[in-house]
Ligand SMILES: [Zn+2]
């Protein structure tokens with residue numbers, strides 16, 4: 001049975017109410033569904049929720065959990081940015097919230113202090129902005145950006161405070177359009193595999209993010225890397241990272257089939273609020 005633990009709704013940049021997503025998930029026969037709004041940052045953006053909205057967010061998920069009990073398991077999570085050693089999933093604010101799980105993700109690489117949106121290189125936005133940022137802040141050397149991205153990811157994993165690492169190599173979405181990028185080159189693979197070794201040591205779950213399967217033919221991590229995850233016994237889960245209710249399981253079947261091809265027979269998911277290995281196909 002299907003599930004999804006990475007999703008957005010109107011509390012951040014998702015395009016509909018939480019209940020609309022639940023209705024689609026129930027209609028598609030989902031076993032479980034988790035909300036993971038973009039967590040508050042120390043500055044406001046157009047896509048993060050605010051600290052002030054947190055009580056209402058948690059209360060609404062609790063209301064839906066009761067209303068849909070017996071039909072679907074619902075979970076409250078957050079997708080939490082690592083910005084630097086002062087702002088990440090392991091700070092008391094996030095650790096004391098009554099959440100079922102936490103996703104640790106990188107969207108921003110700060111290029112100078114203080115922590116403010118103008119001081120961030122966004123790796124997940126439009127390509128034009130990305131290109132200007134690599135030109136301006138990495139001297140046009142995409143290898144330096146890749147190094148910064150995976151080293152920052154490693155610091156996020158070291159500091160911890162989360163269960164699942166989100167879209168672990170999303171750097172290739174925009175990066176692969178920039179001259180000099182090559183995810184099969186030794187310099188790229190070395191950084192990436194060192195991060196995987198650390199993730200295996202910390203026993204984190206890696207999500208296979210299917211948000212761009214239909215639009216760009218991409219999963220994060222890249223399909224060519226699944227064998228490296230399997231070799232390291234890293235547990236995986238398949239998430240749609242949906243922002244629209246009709247996309248709750250977009251790309252899921254494709255990703256499950258690819259994982260099966262490299263040897264995976266289970267995915268790690270919350271079942272009755274405990275992490276379990278659930279059989280696939
Ligand atoms: Zn994300």
Ligand SMILES: [Zn+2]
Pocket residue numbers: 006007008079241
């Ligand atoms: Zn997301």
